[in-house]
Each structure stands twice: as structure tokens, then as C-alpha cells.
Amino acid sequence: MRRMLLLLLLIMPFSYVWGDTLTPGDRVFLQLPGEEAFDDPYTINDQGQLRLPEVGLVNVAGLTVIDAEQRVRQKLASIYRNLDEFKLTIMEQLIRIKVLGYVEKPGTVSLKPGSNVQMALSAAGGARPGAQLDKFKLLRNSNTKIFNYKAYLDSGDQTLLPSLKGGDTIFIPASSLLGNIEMNFDDMSIHERGDADEAQGITIFGELRNPGTFSFKPNMTVVDALMRANGVTRYADVTKIRVITDGMSYRFNLSTYLETGDTSNLPPIKPGTTIFAPIEAPEKTSTDDTQGVTIFGELHKPGTFSFKPNMNVVDALMRAEGVTRYADVTKIRVITDNVPSQFDLKVYLDTGKTDNMPEVKPGTTIFVPIEVKDINTTSRTIYVMGEAKAAGPYETSPGTSFIDVLANAGGPTRFADTTNIKILSNTKAPIAINLVEYAQNPAKYTLPTMSPGDVIFIPEKVDLNEKSWLKVTNDRAIKIMGAVYKPGRYEWHDSMTFMDLLAHSGGPKQQANLSNIRIIKESTAENKGHEVQFFDLQAFTKQGSPTNLLPNLNASDTVIVDELPHDPTDNKAGWIRQAAKDSIYIFGEVGAPGRYAFNQDLGFLDILSAADGPNSEADIQEILISHRNGKTSRLTRFDLARYFETGNEKVLPKVSAGDVIYVPKTESVADTKAVKVIGAVNTPGRYKWNNQMSFLDLLAMAGGPKQEANISNIRIIKESRVGKENVIYFDLESFINEGGNFAGLPRLEAGDTIVIDELPHDPSDNKASWIRQSSDDSIYVFGQVGVPGRYAFNRELGFLDILSAADGPNGEADLRQIRISHRDGNKTKVTQLNLSLYFETGDESLIPKVVPGDVIYVPRRQGDWLDKPAERVVRLMGAVNKPGRYSFNTQMNILDLLAEAGGPTDNAYIDRIMIVNTSCCGDKSQTFSLRDYVNDPSGSPLPLLRPGDTVYVPDQDDSVTEQFRQGIRDALGIITLIVLGAAL
Structure with a gap:
């Protein structure tokens, strides 16, 4: 290791770029061959010293490399003899910086020269959450410099950061x-x-x-x-x-x-x-109650907070994150030095004046009360009463108009009489406002100005549903009778018209005679009798006449709308009222042959539909029409089938009043040319068939399936086939709902028979027709339902559908124990349903899925006495007609209880009814004589009876007198036996 370091030192070109002198934190290498203690480099500590083996501490900070080497050599000379090859070399020059305050690892860090504040902060683990980034401090010797570290982070401008030197201290403050x-x-x-x-x-x-x-x-x-x-x-x-x-x-x-x-x-x-x-x-900060500010009431975060100099009430409220929307900001209470005061935050926010702001000190208590409804009588209040959506007092400002106040009150309700709104004032006479007239022409209607203290009263309109005609006097009412949907007596105003009255009464009925409406005018001073006017509304609507041709109505008039016959064919008693020149005749195979009113606006199809159209036996290809003009007749033959095939309106004959239409009966068609349609169609029968027709054509000729027809299982019986192949099944419902290729329709031939079964008229009517319903399409419902049985079911329906088809559970049903047996043909799974829980929660996931073949069983309720807790009932036992547990409340007494139980029996001992009262401290017993109470109610008060008590009515056999009599009988019996024994 030492050789490697020596080699590195020899080959590395050193240039002292770090400085001329040594500083704390520098790493130096001491070359001393043969000594293993000097193999590793040494670091100058914060005091500028090197700790050397055998020598101890040597001060080298502030010395040049040569001076430091000479000083170390002098120290080592006393221990080591051969120092010829000793050399001191700088390996790495560092600066030592103290990083203190709100950081993760406060202490001294070593940095390379040229490092900035961010590097020092990172070496100390970074600032802790909550550090005040804009107020960092740099301490150098006795000088302090504050700089904005946040501004550096925002801009990246390094000139905002001070340069660092060894020995500097960076202090990170915490946020206030x-x-x-x-x-x-x-x-x-x-x-x-x-x-x-x-x-x-x-x-x-x-x-x-x-x-x-x-x-x-x-x-x-x-x-x-x-x-x-x-x-x-x-x-x-x-x-x-x-x-x-x-x-x-x-x-x-x-x-x-x-x-x-x-x-x-x-x-x-x-x-x-x-x-x-x-x-x-x-952020809320809890502190000592005596040194902090206690804030509670209608605030977002009430509590005790630190006091700060020059703190006011608004500052304190913000420490609690402000008031809630329910706070009464006009009555905030502040207690300082045990002296209470009241603060109006609303006045302060309106004026900005701090004259009435209470002083806040350590130990202050601030209470923000909840806003309650009180009587508002300020100098800026206007009151809205009556039929307004939000009636009450409203504060106004100068220039507030009547519409402003009414709109702030939500406007009138649907029960308000907006034609007679009153403004009441202490200084002016009452003013009436017709809001309807103002809405029609605001420019010509002047609304009064509003003043503080005024009252806007919106009265309730007259309820015309009440039968009392005194609600509306005769000079304000008009009557309408006859064939209208709501005949009666209505309030009238001169701005209304005849059409307004007709619409208000629901309009004319379908059978109303609009061509001859009668209007009866009441007598006037000039005319002692009444006047009758006639109005043709039908002609008025057709001709588009101007509105001024409508009859002029006044209050007290009566409008009568006559009614036409209910059925056009009902001419047995009323046909004489219909003129022959206005009539047309239709006979033969139609639904309702007879004599019908006819005019020039109608045509052949109108009269045919009025007679309910041709029936199933009609030959619509041979219709005969006799045209009569009073002198001669002309006969026309008409093929209605051709019109249905082509839709050509030109082939329809023109008919007029006086003509006679005859629809003959069709001749019998051979089976070789006909197809038979039977079952649930509107006109079953035999129909001519050709190869250009389809299955849907034939179904349309038969009038289409009825509403109760089972179109999902139509059978087609082929005459040309034998055996099982002669019956074909077709699902018309799937073809309609899901779509399909017309080539997939069953192919018909002359002689075929189409059978369309009818579903049961009543879902529960399965006694005679159940065998026609496939078990694969059925579901079973048993138990406590309105109509148990076997019902048609498909996969689009659900549990609630089949339960409602069975008329729902009856009063004996136990909704908590419903069981569903799911059968798939191989195995059975049983599901239990608490339908009562579904009704309480509305949770659709509780409803099980049911499919055809499943069995639903609704059991009988075994008894619901467990639903009534003991503390809400009174137990009645003994000689009464209906003993049991009865619901009881504080408004009832023992007589109510006995009456509900059917009264005492004939053998009841009513002189000593026993009552056991239950309480928290133990049960107590008392007796009551019903006989004494009946004889003297004031002298025998009723006993106190509470829920949870027990009442026992004894039998006559339990009385003392009866027991004494029984004892006498027993004694006499014994004596008799003794006497008889002695005689024997």
C-alpha cells in the first residue's frame, strides 16, 4: 500500500490550486518509508491540528506546505531517527462548514473549495419540512448575513447565494x-x-x-x-x-x-x-392555556394557539382557520383579563375600523356562537310575508327595488295570488301590485319604491277545488257546463278570453258539439230577461278567424257545450236529430253498419273507419257503392284490396252524403286456395292464398296477433306432410326484437293452418291452461303470496317481476326467510333472501337472479313478538279474554289495556288485580280493585302503569272467600265420612 501511494505521488503532477496554506478539513499524506502507521492519509481537524502516532497533536492550520512539513519533521525527530525521506503532501483540500438549525443532520460538513450553500445543505441531510427558506443566515466571525434561499430555488441565480469559506456557519430557521x-x-x-x-x-x-x-x-x-x-x-x-x-x-x-x-x-x-x-x-398549534389564545365555537379548527405580539381578533380567528358558514359573526365574544366584550366582525369587514376591536393578550378566550334565528329589526330591513318561497326579513341598501326583494325571497310560490300583492307601510297607505300585468308590459307599469320597514304581503290564491262557491262571488265568476273535462265555476278577469276559459276547464271532450256552443248572458238593467248567444268553434278553428270574432264574455255568464251521441251508431233514440241530407249509409260486412253523419270534408276511408272497417267475412274486392242525388242512382264497384296493394289514392271512389255503401260477404274459398289462421289474432279465419304472399302478409290480413297472443311459439301445421314433420314452430317475438332475414320466415302453402296460442288472461289463471305452458318457460311461486302458482317467465325478467306477478307477499309472509331453489336439471342450489333488508337498504345486490325452472317459497311468519322489545310492551295474563303482550305508552292506563284485551272474563276476580312494576331499582307489586273503581272512581284512583310492567287478573277460585268456602266444604266432607264410617 505504501509503495502504491509513493508511486502515485511520484507520477501525479501537483499544482496547488487550492491555496498556499493548510486549512481545517484538508487531507495530507505523510511520506515516511518503513512506517505502516503513516500509510493512510491524515485529515486536519476543526482546530487545525494533525493527530500523529507517538507524537500527538500538531498545529498546521495557516502554514504553508513547506512550513507544515518542517514543523511535523521537528515533532517526529524526537521519536523517529531516519527522516531523510520524510515528505508532507496535500492530497485533498477541503473547507469545513457548520450547518445548524432546522436541518436533518445538523453539524460540521466538509466541502470542496467553490462549493455553495446548496451543497452544504445537502451534506447536512437537507432542510426539514417546515424550514423558513427565505431567511437563511450565514455567520462568519462576528458578522451575520441573511439571504433568500427560496429566491435561488425559484430563479437558479447563484449570485443570490453568498460564497462559503472554511469556518462559516449556516443557520436554517424554522417557519413561524x-x-x-x-x-x-x-x-x-x-x-x-x-x-x-x-x-x-x-x-x-x-x-x-x-x-x-x-x-x-x-x-x-x-x-x-x-x-x-x-x-x-x-x-x-x-x-x-x-x-x-x-x-x-x-x-x-x-x-x-x-x-x-x-x-x-x-x-x-x-x-x-x-x-x-x-x-x-x-396550521393549529396547541400551547399552554395561560400563555396562549383559546378559540372555540363555530370555527373550522377551534383550540388553543400561541400568542403573538400585536395580535388582534381577526388574526386569532385565522389561527383557527376562520369561522364556519353557520357562525354569527355579529356576536363574537372576547374575554381578556376576565373582562368580556363583544365584537362585530361584519361591521369591521364593512368599515375596516379597528376602534371597537377588543385587545388580545395571552390567556384570551374567544367564542364564536352559532347563528340562530332571531327577530331582525335593523334600520335596513324589509319584510316579505305570505306565499313566497323564502319569506322573512331581508337587509336592503339604497336603490333596492321591489323586484330585487321579491327575487331574493325566491319569488311567489305556485299558491300565490300574484294579481293582488300588497305593500304595507307605517308611513304610506297600502299599495296593491298586479304582478301579472307588470310581466305583460313592464314599461307601462310603475312599481313603487321600497323603504326600510316596508312589508310585502303575498296572499294565497283562491282554491277552486273547494266546493264552496262563496270563495268567489258571482260578480267575479263565470260558469261552464257540458262536454268539457272540468266543468265548474271559475274566477273571471276581463283580460281573459273565451279560449282562456275553455283551456282552463280542460278543453272540450271528444264527443263535444263544437259547432253549437251556447252562451247565456245574465239579465241587465235594460234587459230584464237573459240573452242566449250561439258560437261555432269548429268553423272558427277551421277558417282561422281573427280573435276579435270570439264571443265577448263577462262575469256571471254561463257557457254550455252540448255533447254528441257517444257512439255514431247509437241512432235508435237520437237518429231523428240527424238530417238525411247530412247522412251516409253503410251496410254489409262491417263492424258497425248504420247511418252516419257525413260532410264534404270526409271521404270513403273516413266512413269505412267510422263503421269499424270490414270484418273477417267481408269481400273487400266487390264493394258496391250507390250514388244518389235525389232523382237518379249510379252504381260503382270498388276493389279495396287493390288500394291496399298499390296505395294509389286515385282508385278510391268519391262519396257524398246520401250515398249507400254495401260490403258483401266473401264466398267460401276451397282449401286448395286458402290458408287458415286460428287462435289469438284479431280476425281469425280462412284467407285466400297466393305464392306472392308471405307469412307476415297473411298475419296482417288476419288483423295481426292480439296483445295476449303467445307469438314466441307459433305453430304451422303443414297439410302436405305427415307424422311429426307436419308441425313447424316459429318464434315471431325473437324475429321482431332481435331482427332476422326475411328468407327465414316460414314458407306457407295453400291448405296450411297457423295456430297462435293465447297466454293466460291472468298470470295466475293456470288451472285450465297450465298444460299449454312449457315447463322450460315457467317459474314456480309458493307460500304466502297473493296468488301462488306457475307463471310464464323469460330471462329478461327478474325476481321482483315474478313476485309482483304473484300479487306480492301477503300479510302472513315472513320476508326475512324467503328461499329460492335454483334447478339446472342436474343439481339444486337453495338461496335464502332477506327481502325486508332490501326494502330497508335498496341494495340491488341482495336480489338473487332467477331463471325459468326455479322455485320460490315465501314461508309464513311464525310470530313477530320478538320485534317488540319488552321495555315497550305490557304483559297481561290471567282471566281476560285475550291475554298476551300489548304495546303500551304513557298516554294509556290499565282500563285501555283491559279494553284492548277484550275485558275480564265472567269468572275473573276483579277485586284484586295484581300489577308488577319494573324499575331500575327492583320490581314492586301492587293490587287494584276494578270493582271499587267502578263504584267510586274518585275514591279509587287508577294505578300507574308503565311499559315493561306485568298485569295479572286472578280467577274467582283464587279469592280468599272462595278458598274459605272450599275449606268448609272439605271439612264437612271429612265429618260426613267419619259419621258414615261410625254408622257402618
Whole structure:
């Protein structure tokens, strides 16, 4: 090892770039051949000394290499004789720096010349979380220099860091936010709630996402400060943000700034500025109660905090992260030196004046009470009463209008009479406001000005659902009767029209005669009788007449809307009212042949649909139409099937009033040309068939399947096949829902028969038709349900569907013990369901999946007495008609209990009813005579009975008299036996 070091020293070109003298921390090599103690290099300690073997400490700091070598040689000469080859060489020159304060490893570190503060800090393990980065100190001899390490980290400018020399000391201070007690550092808290003290920072609190105290930066605006707190919350009133700078209070409207972008109204921001966003932010530090400030009440983090000089109430509140949105900021209580005082934070934020701000000292107690509803009688209050969404007192400012107050109160409710709003004042006469007229024409309606103390009263509108006609007098009401949906008596206003009244009554019914509406006008002073007017609403709507042709209605008028016959074919009693010139006749194979009203706006298809269309036996290819003009007749033959095939409107014949339409019955079609459709279709029967038709064509000719048809299992019976192959099954439901190729439709031939089964009309109707339902499509429900049985089921349905199909559980069902047997054909698995828990939680994961083939069993409830705890019932036993456990409360007495149990039996001994009272300190017993109470209620008070007690009504056999009588009988029996024995 020594030889290697010698070789290195010989071949290395040394240039003393580190300096001319030795300093603490330098590493030197002492060349002394033959001595193993000098094989390793030595380091000059902080006192500038080398510790050498056999010699001890040698001072070399401040000496040149030659001088140091000479001094060491002199020291070694007393021990070692051969020093001809001794040489001192510098291997590495270092500087020693002390790094103290809030660092991970405080102490002295060795650095290379030219190292900076960051290297020294890194050698000491780095700064601890919570270190004050902008106030580092460099101590050199007796001088102290403060520098901003944070600014260096922000910019990377090394000129901001002082140069280091051996012997320097770097001190890292702790942040003032840490307080006096060592705690786990929450860097997220500092990040979110601020990183500056109250004097040099900006305090932001209230309805902000991260309130706190933050560092001030030059040219900072209010918006910059708000964004430093991550912006306002959704509860913030951005129109009334308050800013206090140099004792001046500013109000800032963030909403106006965002709309206009005008920066002229931005308040100035300086160190120490306080910003408050109305309705709702640094780290809490607990300390000694006598030396700290105790803050509690409606605050985000109440507690005891360190006292700081010149601390005020607002500073103290910010130490608790500001008040909550429930705090009453006008009644904050401060106790200093045992003298209580009250502080109004709201007044301070409005004015910025500190005259009434209580002094804060060590030991001060601050209480922020919760805001409670009290009577608001300030000099700026306006009251809103009646049918408003948020009625109550509201503080106003000069220029507040009636609409402003009404909008702040949420506006009128749907029950409000907005035509008769009143403003009440102590100085002016009441003013009526019609909000409806104002909404129709705001420019021509003048709203009154509001003054503090005024009352806005919004009355409730008249409930027209009540039958009392006195709610609306006759001079304000109009009546409508007949074929309207809501006939009755309605409140009337001159701004309404006939159409308003008709719409308010629900409109005319379908069978209303709109061409002859009658209006009865009440008698006037000039006309002693009433006047009847007629109005044709049907012609009015068709011709698009102007609104001024509507009848002029007034209050007290009566409108009558007559009703047409309910059925156009109902002409047995009312046909005479229908003129022959306005009628058309239709006979033959239609759903409802007869005589129908007809006009020139109608056509052939209209009259055919009015007669319910052709029935299944109609021959629609041979329809006959007789055209009559009163003198001659002309016959037309019409093929309706051709119209259905082509859709050509020109083939439809023109018919008019007086014509006769005859739909003949179709002739019998041979099986070789027909296909039969039977089952659940609208018009089953035999239909002509040709090869151009498809399965869907034939189904449409049969009127389509009925709603209750089972279209998932249609059977087609082929006449041309024999055996099992003559039946084909087709799933029309899957074809409709999932789609399919039309080539996949079953191919029909003349002579085939289509059978469409009908589902049960009632899901529980399986007594006669259950055999037609496949077990693969069925599910079974047994037990305590409304209609147990076997139900059709598919995989799109669920447990609740089948339970509701069975009319749900009945009153005897035990919802906690429902069992489902899942059967897959090979094995069975049983699932237990607590349906009551599902109803309580709504957790869909509790509902099991059921498939066709499963069995659901709802058991009978065994008894629910366990559901009633003993402390809420009274036990009644003995000679009563219905002994048992009864629910009991403090409003009941023993007579209620006996009455609920059906009263005592005929053999009950009511003179000595026993009651056992249960209490915390032991059970107590008492007796009660029902007979004495009946004879003298005032002299025999009812005993106190509480939940948890036990009442026992004894039998007559248990009475003392009965027992005495039994004893006499027994004694007489014994005597009789003795006498008989003696006689024998």
C-alpha cells in the first residue's frame, strides 16, 4: 500500500490550486518509508491540528506546505531517527462548514473549495419540512448575513447565494407557522392554508377552497390573491368581497370584474392585507392555556394557539382557520383579563375600523356562537310575508327595488295570488301590485319604491277545488257546463278570453258539439230577461278567424257545450236529430253498419273507419257503392284490396252524403286456395292464398296477433306432410326484437293452418291452461303470496317481476326467510333472501337472479313478538279474554289495556288485580280493585302503569272467600265420612 501511494505521488503532477496554506478539513499524506502507521492519509481537524502516532497533536492550520512539513519533521525527530525521506503532501483540500438549525443532520460538513450553500445543505441531510427558506443566515466571525434561499430555488441565480469559506456557519430557521410545540409536519396543510405569517403575508378567509395566509408578491391583485386560495366556493357571495389594507376597507365585486374586465376598481394589495369572501382557512398549534389564545365555537379548527405580539381578533380567528358558514359573526365574544366584550366582525369587514376591536393578550378566550334565528329589526330591513318561497326579513341598501326583494325571497310560490300583492307601510297607505300585468308590459307599469320597514304581503290564491262557491262571488265568476273535462265555476278577469276559459276547464271532450256552443248572458238593467248567444268553434278553428270574432264574455255568464251521441251508431233514440241530407249509409260486412253523419270534408276511408272497417267475412274486392242525388242512382264497384296493394289514392271512389255503401260477404274459398289462421289474432279465419304472399302478409290480413297472443311459439301445421314433420314452430317475438332475414320466415302453402296460442288472461289463471305452458318457460311461486302458482317467465325478467306477478307477499309472509331453489336439471342450489333488508337498504345486490325452472317459497311468519322489545310492551295474563303482550305508552292506563284485551272474563276476580312494576331499582307489586273503581272512581284512583310492567287478573277460585268456602266444604266432607264410617 505504501509503495502504491509513493508511486502515485511520484507520477501525479501537483499544482496547488487550492491555496498556499493548510486549512481545517484538508487531507495530507505523510511520506515516511518503513512506517505502516503513516500509510493512510491524515485529515486536519476543526482546530487545525494533525493527530500523529507517538507524537500527538500538531498545529498546521495557516502554514504553508513547506512550513507544515518542517514543523511535523521537528515533532517526529524526537521519536523517529531516519527522516531523510520524510515528505508532507496535500492530497485533498477541503473547507469545513457548520450547518445548524432546522436541518436533518445538523453539524460540521466538509466541502470542496467553490462549493455553495446548496451543497452544504445537502451534506447536512437537507432542510426539514417546515424550514423558513427565505431567511437563511450565514455567520462568519462576528458578522451575520441573511439571504433568500427560496429566491435561488425559484430563479437558479447563484449570485443570490453568498460564497462559503472554511469556518462559516449556516443557520436554517424554522417557519413561524410551526408554533412552540414540536409536531408532525403537514406539508399539505402549509400548501393549502398558506406559507406566510400574518404581518408579511396576505390573509384570505371565508368562502374559499383553501383559506389561509399567503406570501405577498409585487403587483399582486385581488384576483391573484383569490386564486392563491384556489378560488371561491359555490357558496361565496362574489359581489361583496371585502378587502382591508392599511386600515381601509374596500368592497370588491368579482362578478362585475369578470363581466367587464375593468381593473380600475381592483383594491390595492399590500403585506398584511386581509381578504374576506362572505359566508365561510394556518396550521393549529396547541400551547399552554395561560400563555396562549383559546378559540372555540363555530370555527373550522377551534383550540388553543400561541400568542403573538400585536395580535388582534381577526388574526386569532385565522389561527383557527376562520369561522364556519353557520357562525354569527355579529356576536363574537372576547374575554381578556376576565373582562368580556363583544365584537362585530361584519361591521369591521364593512368599515375596516379597528376602534371597537377588543385587545388580545395571552390567556384570551374567544367564542364564536352559532347563528340562530332571531327577530331582525335593523334600520335596513324589509319584510316579505305570505306565499313566497323564502319569506322573512331581508337587509336592503339604497336603490333596492321591489323586484330585487321579491327575487331574493325566491319569488311567489305556485299558491300565490300574484294579481293582488300588497305593500304595507307605517308611513304610506297600502299599495296593491298586479304582478301579472307588470310581466305583460313592464314599461307601462310603475312599481313603487321600497323603504326600510316596508312589508310585502303575498296572499294565497283562491282554491277552486273547494266546493264552496262563496270563495268567489258571482260578480267575479263565470260558469261552464257540458262536454268539457272540468266543468265548474271559475274566477273571471276581463283580460281573459273565451279560449282562456275553455283551456282552463280542460278543453272540450271528444264527443263535444263544437259547432253549437251556447252562451247565456245574465239579465241587465235594460234587459230584464237573459240573452242566449250561439258560437261555432269548429268553423272558427277551421277558417282561422281573427280573435276579435270570439264571443265577448263577462262575469256571471254561463257557457254550455252540448255533447254528441257517444257512439255514431247509437241512432235508435237520437237518429231523428240527424238530417238525411247530412247522412251516409253503410251496410254489409262491417263492424258497425248504420247511418252516419257525413260532410264534404270526409271521404270513403273516413266512413269505412267510422263503421269499424270490414270484418273477417267481408269481400273487400266487390264493394258496391250507390250514388244518389235525389232523382237518379249510379252504381260503382270498388276493389279495396287493390288500394291496399298499390296505395294509389286515385282508385278510391268519391262519396257524398246520401250515398249507400254495401260490403258483401266473401264466398267460401276451397282449401286448395286458402290458408287458415286460428287462435289469438284479431280476425281469425280462412284467407285466400297466393305464392306472392308471405307469412307476415297473411298475419296482417288476419288483423295481426292480439296483445295476449303467445307469438314466441307459433305453430304451422303443414297439410302436405305427415307424422311429426307436419308441425313447424316459429318464434315471431325473437324475429321482431332481435331482427332476422326475411328468407327465414316460414314458407306457407295453400291448405296450411297457423295456430297462435293465447297466454293466460291472468298470470295466475293456470288451472285450465297450465298444460299449454312449457315447463322450460315457467317459474314456480309458493307460500304466502297473493296468488301462488306457475307463471310464464323469460330471462329478461327478474325476481321482483315474478313476485309482483304473484300479487306480492301477503300479510302472513315472513320476508326475512324467503328461499329460492335454483334447478339446472342436474343439481339444486337453495338461496335464502332477506327481502325486508332490501326494502330497508335498496341494495340491488341482495336480489338473487332467477331463471325459468326455479322455485320460490315465501314461508309464513311464525310470530313477530320478538320485534317488540319488552321495555315497550305490557304483559297481561290471567282471566281476560285475550291475554298476551300489548304495546303500551304513557298516554294509556290499565282500563285501555283491559279494553284492548277484550275485558275480564265472567269468572275473573276483579277485586284484586295484581300489577308488577319494573324499575331500575327492583320490581314492586301492587293490587287494584276494578270493582271499587267502578263504584267510586274518585275514591279509587287508577294505578300507574308503565311499559315493561306485568298485569295479572286472578280467577274467582283464587279469592280468599272462595278458598274459605272450599275449606268448609272439605271439612264437612271429612265429618260426613267419619259419621258414615261410625254408622257402618
